[in-house]
Amino acid sequence: MKRRLSLSVLFSLVLAAMVFPPVTQAKDIVVGTSVALTGKYARTGQEQLQGFQMWVDEVNARGGLLGQKVKLVHYDDESKPETGAKLYEKLITDDKVDLLIGPYSSDVTMAASTVAEKHGMPMVSSGASASEIWERGYKNTFGLYTLAELYMDQILDLGKSKGLKKIALIYENTAFPRGVAAGVKDKAKKLGMQIVFEEEYGKASTDFSSMIIKIKARKPDMVIGGSYLPDSTAFMRQAKENRLYAKIFAFAVGPGLPDFGQNLGLDAEGVMGNTQWEPTLKLPGAKEFAEKYKAKYGHEPGYHAGGGYGAGYVLEAAVKKAGSTDPDKVRAALFALDTVNAFGRFKVDATGRQIGKPAYAVQWLAGERHIVLPVEAATAKVVYPFKDWGKR
């Protein structure tokens, strides 16, 4: 009898739940993304996610978007394009998200953007900068980053002004590093500089000694890497071991992150790189964001965190302008938008490629990362040439 009673209670509860769905809130606006939480791009992917998460918290504290709460759904793409593509398919068809944020790295974005395009979902892409992404006639990928091809321009100009001629160029064999390399080759040609060494390497490469020995024999004035964090760190370390010297060492991504200095110690000194953003830039809310980020996560935000945060504000501006989360309206709003947030200006051309944001060059000086170019934004004067290993 008792058992039957409890069963019937259970049954009526189930029935009640079916008839009266929970009345917690109006429908949330769900934003979906995949980022690298493991694998080669984990460090930067995680920062991007944390930056974006801060926007989610802020917008909800302000009462949400269009009066609705914003909810974030995210997955780990393991730094793999094929996993990224699967996850975006899942986000769109399974989780039925309202809005999309791009993954980290040009490599994974290439794959994810194809899925977004297929479903006609606009995707705000933080963390992607290879121009290849915007050369496929897609209408749904909106970039935040300055293009990879422009990364090394200022550093090459600097080299030219110092009379340097010979460049050694190395890069990972994926979309973004190849973009950086293509930009370097283009610019070098314009400046009349010569590429004396060029080699691609795999995503998993950790040992560059043999490559460095070859570079050494060509005696380059500048060594430029289309790289990420682990490879640029390993390369500099091994450059010292093999006494490779050049007047300028410059790498994509790595030197723009605090880890570069932590992992290399004093050997980071004088290495140049790029940044999409620094807390010292005069942008509305940049300083406040950096302080809040540090208080929450215990370390300074790098530009990847800034990008994630900025992507949130771009999305917010677009949805407000569109007045809904309807993909067609949001897409139109993103194309028309010209706005400045804590990450910088957002304005895209007809392909969705970012054209409003300038590039910045950084250099490691006395254990800290400083913007050195362009001069208007600089927090320190560029130090030239790179100090030889024997004289440190």
Next chain:
Amino acid sequence: MELLEPEILLQLLIGGLLAGALYALLACGLNLVFGVMRVINLAHAELMLMGAFGAYVLFTVFGLHPLVSLLLIVPAIFFVGYYLQRFLIERVVGRPMLTSLLATYGLSIILINLGLLLFSADFKSIPALQGSFLIDELAVSKPRVTAGLISLLLTVGVYLFLERTRLGKAIRAVSEHAQVAAICGIDVRRIRMLTFGMAAAMAGAAGVMLSVIYSFWPGSGVDFIQKCFAIIIIGGMGNFVGAFYGGILLGVVEAFVGGFASTQWAEAVAYLLLVTVLLIRPTGLKGVARA
């Protein structure tokens, strides 16, 4: 072509030998375990990373130089291995190969995720022992030469231990035929614990050495374990000396392929070598065909 200058060839050779010594240290441990108990330890590279992260923690928290922490980490990981054998691996010795493969694979997944939990997926490296010794024009990397020599020392030390001591003889006896060894009064269980402990300690030492050469994260093991498999097949399954030769060979060939072709090709070399050896000499360099 500038590559054929003797200076560059010598530089490549030295780089290759040093990298090879580290491979050898790692692969010899793996082969030792296989030789004694016919268990392929898929968690071998994770034991190595345990050493690397141990050195990282001791360096960042206590400022201990990796060479000092080597003295602490090697015995510590020996005991990890000793008790892993007692409580886990012992149960799968003598069972079908798949059982031990699954058990050690599970162990490696647990260790990787424990690592991710404790250290996140960020790449770490230790800023110690940087730079190089200059011998005239020749630059010899400090971390690599230290790692290479220590690896060599440890590998040769373990070899001599196996060849010259009573305990070493017992280990070889168990490797030859466990049942006969047991009849002769050898405590086979204890020998297995000792062997696994030694192999783990070798992996741990390789990990400490690795921490001053490469950047690593909890998932780095897979690149190393794959190369190790190639090495022990090239050298001969279960043969300690074979794994040593295999390791050195791979290091040198990788360095030269990296120099003459590209770094990308260098990464494929282990497997090309593997296929070649299997075609020409299926038992490996030092292997003996076993039924």
